[in-house]
Amino acid sequence: MLTGCWDAVEINDLSLVQGVGIDFVEDEKFPLQVTLGLMTPLSSAAESQSSSPFEVTTVKETGDSIATAIQKARINTGNELFWGNNDSLIISGAVAEKGILGIIDYFARFPEAVLRQKVFLTSKRAEDLLNISSSHGKKVPDLLQSFTRLEPGLASNLLELLGMINDVGETALIPYIDLFEANDKDIVLSFSGIGVLKKGALKAVIPQKQHDELLWLRGELNSSVVYIPNPQKEKEGFSLHVYSVESTLKPEIKNGQWIMTVEIINHAEFYQNETYLKTISYQEKETFQTMARNEMQKRFAELIQYAQQDIKLDIFQYAEEFYNHYPKEFKNVEDQWEDVFQNMDIRVEQKWIIERTGLMNETSFPPERGE
Structure with a gap:
């Protein structure tokens, strides 16, 4: 008796998560918004008319917790979510000021999450960073992957962030990134500072110009x-x-x-x-x-x-x-x-x-x- 691949999922039924954004919304019942940057395989007919076999889209949902918002987003896509490609978790500064321990706890426990994913803060809405195409012709999740390879110094991934939060000093550092308009058409992703968190809540932002001095003294x-x-x-x-x-x-x-x-x-x-x-x-x-x-x-x-x-x-x-x-x-x-x-x-x-x-x-x- 041959069982075959009984639990296999066809690639056309998958949406590949490329980035996650966390924001607040003005909703007392569902205050948290999760935005997922997704790559979804195109049909054969659509692929023949496109230069890429994947369509890059975003899906957003709200919930009273990260877990419920992501579950609603999964149902909204109509596909199974594949998290193995996810390389970036972007958290808005407004969310970080209230505390990110619950968010980090979810991704640390979630069996499909990737502990190597980079964690960033932004003074903008995380949703905007996932929606806007950059001047490099890439979506922001793709640009973030290049950014973390090229930008030296602090680029905390989820595992490193967990270590900093659980250190005796309970102080964690997370890179701050923002989008800036270079001219009327181009938008540039830039490292703008370092967020300082105490017991999981954002307390200060170190200016970008002191980045190297900070690493020297550490x-x-x-x-x-x-x-x-x-x-x-x-x-x-x-x-x-x-x-x-x-x-x-x-x-x-x-x-x-x-x-x-x-x-x-x-x-x-x-x-x-x-x-x-x-x-x-x-x-x-x-x-x-x-x-x-x-x-x-x-x-x-x-x-x-x-x-x-x-x-x-x-x-x-x-x-x-x-x-x-x-x-x-x-x-x-x-x-x-x-x-x-x-x-x-x-x-x-x-x-x-x-x-x-x-x-x-x-x-x-x-x-x-x-x-």
Whole structure:
């Protein structure tokens, strides 16, 4: 007796989920709206007239929970939903401010969900991001897949987000993305900041310009490109490609003072020199390294002040480091960790090694008059 594929589903009866958007709607009974970006196989006749064998559509439904809204959307499509291709979960900022723990719990428990799907926040409606075609000729779910491959740094997937939420500091970071109109016709997807969540609720948004400094102080930066202005001469500066970063976090408790020392060794090369200094000179290279160290020290201090005094949140996840090194002491202050973090002495020790000058050793700038 041959059973065959008794539970098989024909591909024409499937809709492939490419992205999920979560929004609020003005409905007291069904306040949550779920928008699904779907790819549905075309019929043979329709496929012959199209350049793609799939039709990209969106389906939206409301419900009193994520589970009920998605179930209603599945019935609305008339097809079985295949979640194996889903690569993006987009949550509006309004939803995140109320809390996303229930949303994350659903996708973590849902047996068909993909834990590698990327999680994003947006100040727009998530529905709009899934509806609008980009200037690249792709729907936003497809563009997000390219975006997460090209954009370095924080691109939390669902599994990583679960880890951050369950860390002792209960602070999670999620990339903020938005759509911007480049001109009358083109719409561009852009990384606009980093959402900071405490116990699952959005509390602050770190500006995009501090993205690399944040990763540096978390010990997670791999590479970067930085512009260093010359403090001695206006409109002069140089750009460095930091191609290797060695970071070490050293927590310490001394005489009741909680201290975090961040040791950073940056290996860099010149990308651009808009100064009159020569990159090949040993003495002037020391000057370049000193300027880079001083400028980045200032930027680190600004971010530390922002975290400790303005938003008062441990965005660097130092709680986990202290818990691992001083578990007993951390347990005694766990409930007052925010106060401990605000008074923590955060020290940044940098070493810059500029090893490469690029293809040209000399400066393109002519010598200053009088030299």
